[in-house]
Amino acid sequence: MEMLTIAIAKGRIEKDLLCILKEIGLGASIDPKSRKLVFIDSDVQIKYIFVKPVDVVTYVEKGVADIGVVGKDVIVEQEGNIYELLDLNIAKCHFAVAGPPLTQIYNPNKRLRVATKYVNIANKFFEDRQQIETIFLNGSVELAPLIGLSDVIVDLVETGNTLRANGLEELEFILESSARVVSNRVSYQFKFEEINKFVEALREWRNNNDQNPTAK
Ligand code: AMP
Numbered sequence: 316m317e318m319l320t321i322a323i324a325k326g327r328i329e330k331d332l333l334c335i336l337k338e339i340g341l342g343a344s345i346d347p348k349s350r351k352l353v354f355i356d357s358d359v360q361i362k363y364i365f366v367k368p369v370d371v372v373t374y375v376e377k378g379v380a381d382i383g384v385v386g387k388d389v390i391v392e393q394e395g396n397i398y399e400l401l402d403l404n405i406a407k408c409h410f411a412v413a414g415p416p417l418t419q420i421y422n423p424n425k426r427l428r429v430a431t432k433y434v435n436i437a438n439k440f441f442e443d444r445q446q447i448e449t450i451f452l453n454g455s456v457e458l459a460p461l462i463g464l465s466d467v468i469v470d471l472v473e474t475g476n477t478l479r480a481n482g483l484e485e486l487e488f489i490l491e492s493s494a495r496v497v498s499n500r501v502s503y504q505f506k507f508e509e510i511n512k513f514v515e516a517l518r519e520w521r522n523n524n525d526q527n528p529t530a531k
Contacts, residue, residue, distance in 0.1 A: 318360045319509045322380035324368035324389070328494045331405045332384055339516045361513070372397060372497070381502035382510060387492040388471055392433045398503055400514050401496040404525050410436060410489035413478050414460050414467035420486055421445050430459030431469040440469070440489050457481040 323329055329347075336342030344354040345363055354363045366374055371385035372395035383397075386406055390399060410433065412420060420427060421444065430450040431437045441447045450465050457477055459465040467486065478484060496517060498510055 316360045317506055317509060318362055319382065319506060319513060320362045320364060320380045321513070322364050322366050322371045322374040322383040322385075324371050324383070324385045324494075325365050326368060328368070328384060328386060328406045329365065332403075332494070335403070335405075335517065335520055339520050341513075341516070360509075369393070375497055375499050378499045378501060381499050381506055382513065383497045384494055385497060387490075387495050388433065388436075390495060390497065391490065391492075392435050394435065395497075396500065398498045398500060399495050400498050400503075400510075401518055401521070403494040403496065403517065403521055406494040407492070408471045408473040409491045410440075410469060411472045411485045412440070412467050412469055412487040412489065413457075413472070413483045413485050415482065416484050418460075418467055418486060420467060427467060428465040429467055429469055430456050430465035432456060433469055436489065437469040440487075457483060 323332060333342060333345060333347055341356060341359065341361065342363065344356045352365045364374070364380060368385055368389050371383040372389060372393040374380040375383040375397050376395045388410065427445050427447045428450060429437050429447045430452050432451070432453060434449045434451055437447065437449050450459065452459060456468045456470045459468055460483065461481060469489065471492065472478060472485060475485065496514055503510055
């Protein structure tokens with residue numbers, strides 16, 4: 316049996332995923348309280364590496380990880396050359412255009428200023444709809460329209476609490492996001508058996524714990 320390396324996005328996905336791994340009898344070596352970034356379940360030949368969400372696609376695309384678990388938001392933004400194998404239906408949220416209430420988004424005579432961490436997603440959404448200028452920000456994007464840096468934002472919304480707390484509202488829905496299992500293209504061929512076993516265990520968990528088992 317070949318060692319399978321799995322890159323896990325730290326943060327929102329991590330906690331839920333560790334519970335799932337436990338439920339399906341994996342991840343025995345993982346100590347969530349430790350600062351270690353690498354853990355090995357030697358009995359089943361699985362190595363887990365914990366990386367920043369934005370780096371998961373890079374690790375998988377370069378083949379240093381065979382599999383990754385990361386949000387659809389990151390996958391769409393990075394457009395990596397990887398396979399998407401499974402929707403885990405956890406860490407659900409969606410992308411939206413948001414701004415002060417009644418903001419006019421569409422105006423053929425004006426470029427809309429859009430603050431976002433997700434420049435590709437914003438550009439793709441507005442491509443045929445409205446001329447925009449994107450302003451890249453790493454975080455606290457909600458601040459931008461409040462202080463006049465942008466007209467609107469493109470960001471992830473989970474409960475909508477952050478928008479409401481800052482006097483903003485959702486103006487346009489863009490795209491759903493949730494955690495996905497992705498794979499390196501070469502690994503998928505050469506470690507198919509190992510990858511398939513892992514993915515099918517997760518799929519079974521997903522189908523048993525899901526209100527929407529028709530997802531991919
Ligand atoms: P909420 O207030 O629950 O709507 O969450 C919105 C805030 O959390 C925004 O600042 C988002 O950037 C961030 N956020 C929501 N969901 C996610 C997610 N799945 N991954 C990363 N950030 C998220």
